[in-house]
Amino acid sequence: MPVMAMRQGAISKSWKYNHPDMSILSGKHILLGVTGSIAAYKAADLASRLAQAGAKVDVLLTGAAEKFISPLTFQSVTGRRAFTDNDLWGNEAHVLHVSFGKTADLLVIAPCTADTMAKLAHGIADNLLTVTALAATCPILIAPAMDGGMFDHPATQENLNTLLSRGVLVAGPASGHLASGLSGQGRMIEPVELLGHIRVALGKKGKLAGRKIIVTAGGTQETIDPVRVITNHSSGRQGYALAQAALDEGAEVCLITAPTALTPPVGARVVHVKSVQEMLDALLNESADALVMAAAAADFRPKNVAKDKMKKRDGIPQIELEAAPDVLGTLSTVGGEGRRFRVVVGFAAESQSLLENAAEKLKSKKLDFIAANDISAKDAGFGVETNRITLLFADGAKEILPLMSKTDAAEKIMEHIARLLE
Ligand code: CTP
Numbered sequence: 001m002p003v004m005a006m007r008q009g010a011i012s013k014s015w016k017y018n019h020p021d022m023s024i025l026s027g028k029h030i031l032l033g034v035t036g037s038i039a040a041y042k043a044a045d046l047a048s049r050l051a052q053a054g055a056k057v058d059v060l061l062t063g064a065a066e067k068f069i070s071p072l073t074f075q076s077v078t079g080r081r082a083f084t085d086n087d088l089w090g091n092e093a094h095v096l097h098v099s100f101g102k103t104a105d106l107l108v109i110a111p112c113t114a115d116t117m118a119k120l121a122h123g124i125a126d127n128l129l130t131v132t133a134l135a136a137t138c139p140i141l142i143a144p145a146m147d148g149g150m151f152d153h154p155a156t157q158e159n160l161n162t163l164l165s166r167g168v169l170v171a172g173p174a175s176g177h178l179a180s181g182l183s184g185q186g187r188m189i190e191p192v193e194l195l196g197h198i199r200v201a202l203g204k205k206g207k208l209a210g211r212k213i214i215v216t217a218g219g220t221q222e223t224i225d226p227v228r229v230i231t232n233h234s235s236g237r238q239g240y241a242l243a244q245a246a247l248d249e250g251a252e253v254c255l256i257t258a259p260t261a262l263t264p265p266v267g268a269r270v271v272h273v274k275s276v277q278e279m280l281d282a283l284l285n286e287s288a289d290a291l292v293m294a295a296a297a298a299d300f301r302p303k304n305v306a307k308d309k310m311k312k313r314d315g316i317p318q319i320e321l322e323a324a325p326d327v328l329g330t331l332s333t334v335g336g337e338g339r340r341f342r343v344v345v346g347f348a349a350e351s352q353s354l355l356e357n358a359a360e361k362l363k364s365k366k367l368d369f370i371a372a373n374d375i376s377a378k379d380a381g382f383g384v385e386t387n388r389i390t391l392l393f394a395d396g397a398k399e400i401l402p403l404m405s406k407t408d409a410a411e412k413i414m415e416h417i418a419r420l421l422e
Helices: 040-052 063-068 071-078 093-103 114-122 128-135 148-152 154-165 191-203 237-248 276-284 327-333 354-364 406-421
Strands: 029-034 056-061 106-112 140-144 174-177 183-187 212-217 222-225 228-230 252-257 269-272 288-293 300-302 321-323 341-350 369-374 389-393 398-400
Touching: 029 040, 029 093, 029 128, 040 056, 040 063, 040 071, 040 106, 040 191, 056 063, 056 071, 056 128, 093 128, 106 114, 106 128, 106 191, 114 128, 114 140, 114 154, 140 191, 148 154, 148 183, 191 237, 212 237, 212 276, 222 300, 228 300, 237 252, 237 406, 252 276, 276 327, 288 327, 288 406, 327 341, 341 354, 341 406, 354 369, 354 389, 369 406, 389 406
Parallel strands: 029 056, 029 106, 106 140, 212 252, 212 288, 252 269, 288 341, 341 369
Antiparallel strands: 174 183, 222 228, 300 321, 369 389, 389 398
């Protein structure tokens, strides 16, 4: 169930922010409700990131939140007035709580205490935030934060289930160190991860809503012996950007990834693979509206895998290679009416005769379109943030894209997939 799927367990300490380009947030009106938890300091970071991504952020603090953090903190990072319970009794009060919840794209309550969860579940409206939540017609996303015992309490669990059953989106809480000194499930998830949940919530009405998209990413690894592999320079950035772009457009996303240093986007179902064979096997278990094969899959692999580590003392090994399976080639033969993917997109990584080679692959792999990528250019291809690609379509059309970020290239590709699926 998608709502449940958004709930996260423990989050990794090594969480890194990998998706700096967040056009989905640009121009969006986000209401950020802050309640009385020590995690309120994380809300300031979240507000700052949202504002930097171009969102219009209106912050509403409860009285308890003001004990932990000042409205001025939020005003300083959002560039907009922050609202408190004083505003509930002012002249604008009625307009505020009704118009906020009607015009906003999303109401995020982070941190959301057990007390505020209880109020939301029971329709109690005794402060500006809960009045606004009760009047809101926009989606609501909460990030619970409380002590582990409070979260586990049957009353809180019942409130949580009530909110979930009403379609409230819930992100977290994570497990780990709690302000009480104990550890357990109750920590508010980190702002960067919460941003991912906000993107998923905002994408729900996108062009790919209701579609399933599979993206493959990264450079496969072909085992030589227990410590060595044959791999390539792919960072996985383009594939991960494609998965994020599909999520931003509301798709259900499965990311089949070879090992990379990247953190998968929030909301994607992730299948980790190493070799081309594992990638092919994973794909043969799936079907989807579209497949984007962005992985740099190996063409050759060792014919025999050494059981034990090859030792220097035994001299320089001669490694015999054999052809690895061609994933797209194989999938194109599992075809006809039973084709598993309605739209199939490939990439052509070329260092010479770019368009001729790409056109040949478009045809031989029976693709709907191919992104031809000149890997000899310093600003495009492996390991860099930008790409310079030309799209070739099965109907003979061609679109030359200028140098752009991999995020922008991913959005362009998703636009074409949405068009082809219409
Ligand atoms: N591909 C694949 N299976 C492989 C190798 C590549 O499905 N074993 C896919 C890639 O993911 C990409 C497309 O085929 O979408 C083209 O990959 P590319 O490496 O450019 O071409 P190859 O088919 O491998 O041919 P060559 O290496 O000879 O250029």
